[in-house]
Amino acid sequence: MKKFVFNNETEGIYPLTVQIISYIQNIAKDIVDDDAGFRIKIILLELLTNSLKHMGDDVTRIGIDLKNDKLYISKQDKGRPLEINTRQALLTWPLTQSKFTQNEIAIYGDDFGTLKGRVKNSNQLEFFTEDFDVRYVDRETIMGLNEHYGLMIIARASDAFNYKHKPGTGVNTFTSVIELKQR
Amino acid sequence: MILQTHLLDSALIADIQLKEANLANSDQFKSELIILINNGNKYIIVNFEQVIYIDSSFLGALVSALKLTMNNGGDIAVVGLNSDIRSLFQLVRLDKVFKIYTNTQEALTGA
Numbered sequence: 001m002k003k004f005v006f007n008n009e010t011e012g013i014y015p016l017t018v019q020i021i022s023y024i025q026n027i028a029k030d031i032v033d034d035d036a037g038f039r040i041k042i043i044l045l046e047l048l049t050n051s052l053k054h055m056g057d058d059v060t061r062i063g064i065d066l067k068n069d070k071l072y073i074s075k076q077d078k079g080r081p082l083e084i085n086t087r088q089a090l091l092t093w094p095l096t097q098s099k100f101t102q103n104e105i106a107i108y109g110d111d112f113g114t115l116k117g118r119v120k121n122s123n124q125l126e127f128f129t130e131d132f133d134v135r136y137v138d139r140e141t142i143m144g145l146n147e148h149y150g151l152m153i154i155a156r157a158s159d160a161f162n163y164k165h166k167p168g169t170g171v172n173t174f175t176s177v178i179e180l181k182q183r
Numbered sequence: 184m185i186l187q188t189h190l191l192d193s194a195l196i197a198d199i200q201l202k203e204a205n206l207a208n209s210d211q212f213k214s215e216l217i218i219l220i221n222n223g224n225k226y227i228i229v230n231f232e233q234v235i236y237i238d239s240s241f242l243g244a245l246v247s248a249l250k251l252t253m254n255n256g257g258d259i260a261v262v263g264l265n266s267d268i269r270s271l272f273q274l275v276r277l278d279k280v281f282k283i284y285t286n287t288q289e290a291l292t293g294a
Contacts, residue, residue: 010207014236038270041236049206049238112276137279142253147246149239149275156274 001072002027006048006060013052017044020062028066031180039157040071043176046154047075050174053150055079066180070159074175081165081172082125084117093165094122110146115155126162127155186215186229192291195224204237213244216259217251225257228290232263237271249281258282260290 004020024040025032051060055077063074084091086105103119113131120126155161158176165172185208186197249259260282272278284290
């Protein structure tokens with residue numbers, strides 16, 4: 001796995017994104033088409049933005065791995081664990097499953113879709129989206145729009161996206177997986 | 184100032200003077216848009232021509248401003264999106280919410 005260090009400064013977001021994309025294009029040049037290129041870019045931008053929001057002065061490590069045409073983009077830090085205030089409960093780590101009526105948690109959403117988390121175990125959440133086909137957008141739809149897009153963007157752009165919290169070390173890891181296709 | 188504005192016909196054109204539309208400037212962008220809306224501008228065309236990427240914070244600010252505009256009986260159109268930004272709007276379904284035009288002239292004629 002190739003690792004890149006992000007110093008959690010806004011100015012570093014775009015240069016590092018460009019640097020990582022360049023590395024990925026180099027190791028996977030025959031399997032990164034325009035669509036995959038777009039998805040990789042926004043996932044990196046959102047992971048780094050997420051880091052800026054939650055980290056402070058420490059560094060974040062971005063890991064890139066390619067195995068069997070699957071690209072793994074991970075973000076690792078020792079910042080605050082992921083905190084999500086769902087309608088059902090405030091997520092704290094380790095997750096207590098008894099807080100939820102089922103192992104799927106609605107995190108946020110609007111008429112167009114909901115970002116959900118599937119509890120894999122007490123220290124791992126797998127994100128996915130439930131999308132709805134909205135044919136007519138009226139004022140009510142717009143007024144009800146979600147204004148938080150970060151995790152939703154990554155979840156929609158990824159083929160799989162999860163979060164792990166390691167209690168002993170306090171390490172948080174987000175991992176996005178993109179299935180690349182041979183041209 | 185992030186937004187450079189001028190009136191054209193019945194619309195206010197707001198050119199974003201940024202290359203990177205991200206967390207560092209989304210609050211200011213939202214504040215400036217809110218001032219424009221509260222000043223009575225009904226139809227605002229936000230021009231992204233200079234922007235190379237936009238993040239979730241900036242999208243959230245844009246949506247928040249749209250809600251305020253609609254409450255005031257107005258609307259916001261966006262123009263000058265590069266292909267990645269346009270794809271991002273599609274990914275989060277905001278292409279169904281905002282009127283998206285290639286350029287200001289198209290937005291003025293509603294083409």
